[in-house]
Structures are given as structure tokens and as C-alpha cells.
Amino acid sequence: MKMKRFILYFIIFSGIMVILYVLFNTLTLKSKQLASVAATEIKIDSDALEHFSSALRIKTVSPENEKDFDSLHFDRFNDYLAKTYPLTDSLTEHMVFSDYSHLFLWKGSDLGMKPVILMGHLDVVPVIDANRDFWKEDPFGGIVVNDTIWGRGSIDDKIGVIGIMEAVEHLLQEGFRPRRSIYIAIGHDEEIGGRKGAFEIASYLKKQGVEAEFIMDEGGSITSGLVPGIEKDVALIGIAEKGSVSLELSVELEGGHSSMPGKETAIDVMSEAIYKLKSNPFPARLSAPLEGFLAYLGPEMPFVNKMAFANKNLFQALIINEYEATASGNALIRTTTAPTIFNSGVKDNIIPLSAKATLNFRIITGSSIQDVINHIKNVIDDDRIKIKEGNFNTEPSPVSGTDSYGFRTIHKAISQIYPEVIVSPYLVVGATDARHFNELSEHIYRFLPTRITTSNVKSFHGLNERIAITEFENAIRFYAQLIRNSGSE
Ligand SMILES: [Zn+2]
Numbered sequence: 001m002k003m004k005r006f007i008l009y010f011i012i013f014s015g016i017m018v019i020l021y022v023l024f025n026t027l028t029l030k031s032k033q034l035a036s037v038a039a040t041e042i043k044i045d046s047d048a049l050e051h052f053s054s055a056l057r058i059k060t061v062s063p064e065n066e067k068d069f070d071s072l073h074f075d076r077f078n079d080y081l082a083k084t085y086p087l088t089d090s091l092t093e094h095m096v097f098s099d100y101s102h103l104f105l106w107k108g109s110d111l112g113m114k115p116v117i118l119m120g121h122l123d124v125v126p127v128i129d130a131n132r133d134f135w136k137e138d139p140f141g142g143i144v145v146n147d148t149i150w151g152r153g154s155i156d157d158k159i160g161v162i163g164i165m166e167a168v169e170h171l172l173q174e175g176f177r178p179r180r181s182i183y184i185a186i187g188h189d190e191e192i193g194g195r196k197g198a199f200e201i202a203s204y205l206k207k208q209g210v211e212a213e214f215i216m217d218e219g220g221s222i223t224s225g226l227v228p229g230i231e232k233d234v235a236l237i238g239i240a241e242k243g244s245v246s247l248e249l250s251v252e253l254e255g256g257h258s259s260m261p262g263k264e265t266a267i268d269v270m271s272e273a274i275y276k277l278k279s280n281p282f283p284a285r286l287s288a289p290l291e292g293f294l295a296y297l298g299p300e301m302p303f304v305n306k307m308a309f310a311n312k313n314l315f316q317a318l319i320i321n322e323y324e325a326t327a328s329g330n331a332l333i334r335t336t337t338a339p340t341i342f343n344s345g346v347k348d349n350i351i352p353l354s355a356k357a358t359l360n361f362r363i364i365t366g367s368s369i370q371d372v373i374n375h376i377k378n379v380i381d382d383d384r385i386k387i388k389e390g391n392f393n394t395e396p397s398p399v400s401g402t403d404s405y406g407f408r409t410i411h412k413a414i415s416q417i418y419p420e421v422i423v424s425p426y427l428v429v430g431a432t433d434a435r436h437f438n439e440l441s442e443h444i445y446r447f448l449p450t451r452i453t454t455s456n457v458k459s460f461h462g463l464n465e466r467i468a469i470t471e472f473e474n475a476i477r478f479y480a481q482l483i484r485n486s487g488s489e
Helices: 002-027 048-057 071-084 086-091 129-134 158-173 198-207 266-279 288-300 303-310 312-324 327-333 369-380 405-417 433-440 469-485
Strands: 093-097 101-106 116-121 148-150 182-187 214-217 234-241 243-252 336-344 354-363 386-389 422-428 444-446 466-468
Touching: 002 303, 048 071, 048 148, 048 158, 048 469, 071 086, 086 101, 086 158, 093 198, 101 198, 116 158, 116 198, 116 433, 116 469, 148 469, 158 182, 158 469, 182 198, 182 433, 198 433, 214 405, 214 433, 234 288, 234 405, 243 266, 243 369, 266 336, 266 354, 266 369, 288 303, 288 312, 288 327, 288 422, 303 312, 312 327, 354 369, 369 386, 405 422, 405 444, 405 469, 433 444, 466 469
Parallel strands: 116 182, 116 214, 214 444, 234 422
Antiparallel strands: 093 101, 101 182, 148 466, 234 444, 243 354, 243 386, 336 354
């Protein structure tokens, strides 16, 4: 009897301790947001919007097939840069790579300090002919309607390129000189891998022995109403990006006439393999960038969410469940599997000899291409299926810390220009040109000063890409502020 009572007390006691532990963690979870500091006011040049509009009118499209590359438009963009930004063109060292990618070096006054590299890309994805009619405005018209500017590239990524160029030109006009040298790297083929642009620029900088204090490319943005559980806008700074690998699976079996099919056909075998892969997803995990995300956003959340985030070891399964429920959440917690090409058969009464399928995997931080190959071999467990690696695969990027000069400097500039916004580290699920710069700095961040809302979230790479004019002006303010902030120790 005594023993039973003891066990009961023990259980009650343990329960209370767990509750106290959970409450303690929740109540002591401190906000990581910075106290707001005033920005240095700048007056946006009245020509800035016209400059942006002109840039959107130049069809710098990176085509799917290299033979469709139209150099005429890229030549025009070269002329546009020189004509529109004369001070930047003459007062910084300007180098051109593969004819159309640009690197500007704005020398700082203190050459002992490591430089900063700001990145962007001037190419855009095509507007598919069949979709042209769904655009409400000409995608290459640079048209302004009321408070919004329309066009392919208005978000991805001409706002970055023009935002940086306007900021630098403005600061040069003011006679400002940065303390730390600033490199501006603008690629012209990001949308098709960045081999001729960002890759070449990075190789050159490596040869020069450049080691950057921090690098900032596109990747994260300010999201409105897109982070569940948080009402305020959230600025997401990408501290890592996922890797990517495409694998081609193929199988060859005996064919035959469809009137006497054998037990298994090539199509059956391949379908079975894809089915197995879809029903055995890669394991879910909270990777380092996502842990950072929870640590920064947890304190800003309502009590229940805050409690889960503050005690993520206890609530990990719950958090993962929550993320798994949506495609965008799922992409943050695991390597994803996407069958993208499936080919077999030529005629309705012939059993094909072979079947092929291509799958694209986006690899979570901490995993690797080899892990992906091992996993799929295990899951498919069928030697008849051969696996071939496609081109342009990349391992997941290293994770840049949040306790660094670069992260703090970007965080500060965001708080200055967008005081109402919460800042958080993030995992970028797409690929950016920054991956070519991995060896140039341990501190690579991905943030584009644009506001992504439920209404324009699908517009980049999609239909009706557009951005509010105030967002464009804030982008210029942000880059100017970031350059100013970068002079501090
Ligand atoms: Zn982009």
C-alpha cells in the first residue's frame, strides 16, 4: 500500500516538474529582435521609378534552350547600366564577365577591413506564350498602374539589381565613401544555373584572394500573412539553402505484343519504383536553419505556439506534424521527392522495352547527394533499375550563423527601414547564385527587400509579377542603409 502511494506521489510530482519546466522555458524565452534605431533619411531620386521601369522593359530572358539566348537584349542591358548609373560606372572598378555579367568594386577607405559582396541577377525567366493572355499588363512593358509597377523581374530579381544600383549611385552623388569595400556582383544567367555569371565572378574573386566579411544575395523576403501564428510581417533571412539533385531512373525488360503481356512490364517496374519512393519519404528533421527560425519566431508567438517552440525537444513530433501538413512546410523539414519526367511507350499495342523517369530531390541541410542515392536504392530495392545522376547538382550549402557581424548588420538595416517587421533566419528551399560563392565567406545571407503577400506570392516565375512602388523605394533605402551600416566595426 505504501509503495503504491509513493508511486502516485512520484507521478504527481514528476508531472508538476514537467509543467514547471515547460512554463519556465516558455516564460524565459526572450525576444531576439533589435531595438529600433532611426534610419538615415534619403530622398528617393524622382527618376528612380523610370529607371526601374526601363530595366523591366529590357527582355533579359534566360531561355530553357541555350540557342534561344538573345544577346541583343543583354547588350541593351549593358548600355542601360552605363547610361543610367554614370557615377557607379566611372567611380568604381567595373569588370564584365562572359560579356553580360557585372562586378563593381567600390573601394573602401579602410582596406584592412574585409569587403562586403552584394549580389543580384539581371536575367529573368521567360513568359510562356500560352500564358501571355493571363497577364493583366504587358510583362515587358514596365507599366505603372496606380501604386504598383508590373513586369517580369519586378520581384525576381531586377528590384534587387536596380535597388542596389540606385542606392550606390545615390550615395556616390552624396559624396559618401564606404569604409569597407563593397563589391556588387550581378549575374546574367542565374535562372539557368549561373555558370557563366556568378560562377565566373566567384572564381575571379577567389583567385584575387578575396575573403568577404559577409555576402548578401536574394533568397528571403518580407512575408505578409505567410508565417502561421504570426500576425506581424516577418523578414526572412536565408542562412542556408537546400541542395538539389536530379536522378534519372531507367529499366530495360523484354518487350512483346500487348495481346500476351508478361507478368511485369517496364512500365509496371518503373511505376512500382516511383510509388515506393512516394510512400517512403525521407526522414523529417529540424535542421539548424529551422531551429534558428523557431528560436527567433517562438518569442513573438501566442502562448501555446510559444510553449511548443520553447520546448522543442518535448514538442518536436508536434512541430514536425504541423510542418508536414503543407507543401511549403514540408519542404523545410526534409529532402523532398518530385517526379518530374516520366517516359515510356510509343504505340498502343506494343509493350515497351524500357521506361525512364527523372526525379528532382531538394536536399535538406545536413544531408548529401550520396545520402539521396543510398536512400532511393534502399527503398526501390530492385537491381533492374539503373540510376544516373543529372547535371548541375549541388550539395546543401553550409549554414551561416546568426551570431555574426553580417547577420546583425542586415538585421539592423531591416529594423531601421521596416521597424514594424520581425526578423528571422530561414532555410531557402530554392537555389540562388550565392551557392557559387560558398568559398568566399562563411557568412552568406539571402535576403531581398521586397514584401511577399498572399496576393503576389505566386507571381514570380508565374503570372502578373508586380510590386508596390513604395516597396521599390524601400528597397533603395534598405540597400543604402546596409552599405552605411557596413562601415561599423
Ligand atoms: Zn532570382
